Amino acid sequence: MIPAFSGDEWWDLWRRDPRATPFQSPAWMEAWWECLGGGERIDLEARGPDGRLVAALPMTVWHDAGMRRLVPVAAGQSDYSDALVDPAAGPDAVAGLWDALLATANRWDEALLPDLRADSPLLGPVPDGWRAVDEPGEVCPVMVLPPAPPLLAGLSKSKRRKVVHDRHRAAAVGEVSETIVGACGITQALDALFALHAARWAAAGEPGVLADPRVQAFHRAAAPALAAAGLLRLSVVRLDGRIVAVLLGFADGRRGYSYINGVDQSVPGQSFGTLAFAVAIEDALVGGAGEFHFLRGEEPYKYAWGAEARTTVRRRVVRVGSSLKFMPRMLLDGR
Incomplete structure (x- = not known):
């Protein structure tokens, strides 16, 4: 389905919204829709007096055991879900988006807004006649980066020692390189990522979240589009020319x-893996980023880098008087 708003104005709004992440970009969402989407899509928008797009939220209707849930496009694979809102448009932009959302209420029973950050404009009051129920979402650890490079100078003594030790230890067994690959290296890096991820989970007797060919197709479609927008970061570690670690990540300047x-x-x-994370975090720091987001999951290594827990919010919106049915969290988990 063609979006209600054009790709050019979608990108333009994305760049005007300082809260926007790669998960709200057309590169990510349209690749997801092409490879994993389907059904009824409802693209919500608000426009200013001059017709300029000032808020946007692509949604889709998800049928679940007789319940029609309106959810953001790519919610399962996106660690952060949110609307794009031009801050210069003021509160009218968010109000217009709510109007657009509720104008489609005959097509769904519940609006589910998962993985909203605490400062999301969608966490404000809902219009009269509706109620919102908020609950904790996912824990997404975030590392506050030092004000300037080098990275090692801003790490704890123990973490600094580990990074240096792991680099020396790898160099002792062969020639090691750590790089952020360019557009010409995307295919090879993704091939290695899928193979290494599969091998790890096969050892545990599980397929892993990248085993689905549709998920692989999604990442193969999204990666070049993200790279073209300057958002993709594929960190690759090689030992004697052989890829031994790949970290798929992003950077948006902030x-x-x-x-x-x-x-x-x-x-x-x-x-x-330590080396892959080090090169990704160093790249973000050199690029002027103030934070590094490890995204959902509380694996100990994230906190070892100095990250602190931040929890997203899951908001569910229904008409006043409607009942909310229990929904297991894993139904939307894509990773």
């Missing part, structure tokens, strides 16, 4: 993000 990784665990005593 923040760096780690999304998913694959690490060769066949070389004893090595921590290639």
Whole structure:
């Protein structure tokens, strides 16, 4: 389905919204829709007096056991879901978006807004006749970056020692390189990511979230579009020319993000994953980012980097008097 708003104005709004993340970009959402979407899509928008797009939220209707839920496009694969809102448009932009949302209420029973950050404009009061129920979403640890490079100078003594130690240990077994690959290296890096991730989960007797060919197709479609917009960061570690770690991440100038990784665990005593994260965080710092987002999950290594827990909000909106049915969280989890 063609979006209600054009790609050019969607990108323009994305760039005007300082809260926007790569998950709200056309590169991410349209690749998801092409590879994993389907059904009824409802693109919500608000425009200013001059017709300029000032708020946008692509949504889709998800049928679940007789319940019609309106959810953001790509919610399952997006660690942050939110609307794009031009801050210069003032409160009318958000009010217009709510008007657009509620104007479609005959097509859904409940609006589900998962993974909203605490400062989301969608967490304000809802219009009369509607009620919102908020609950904790996912824990997404965030590392506040030092004011300037180098990265090691801003780390704790123990973490600084570990990064240096892991680099020396890897160099002792072969020639090691750590790079952010360009557009010409995307295919090879994704091939390695899928293979390394599969090997790790096969050892645990599970397929892993990247096993689905549709999910792989989604990332193959999204990555070049993200790269063209300057948002993709594929950190690759090689040992004697062989890829031993890949970290799929993003950077938007304000923040760096780690999304998913694959690490060769066949070389004893090595921590290639540490090196992949180091190059990604260093890249974000050099690019002027103030934060590095490890995204959902409370794995200990995230806190070892100095990250602090931040919890998203899951908001559900229904008419006053309507009942809210229980919905297990895993139904929307894409990773």
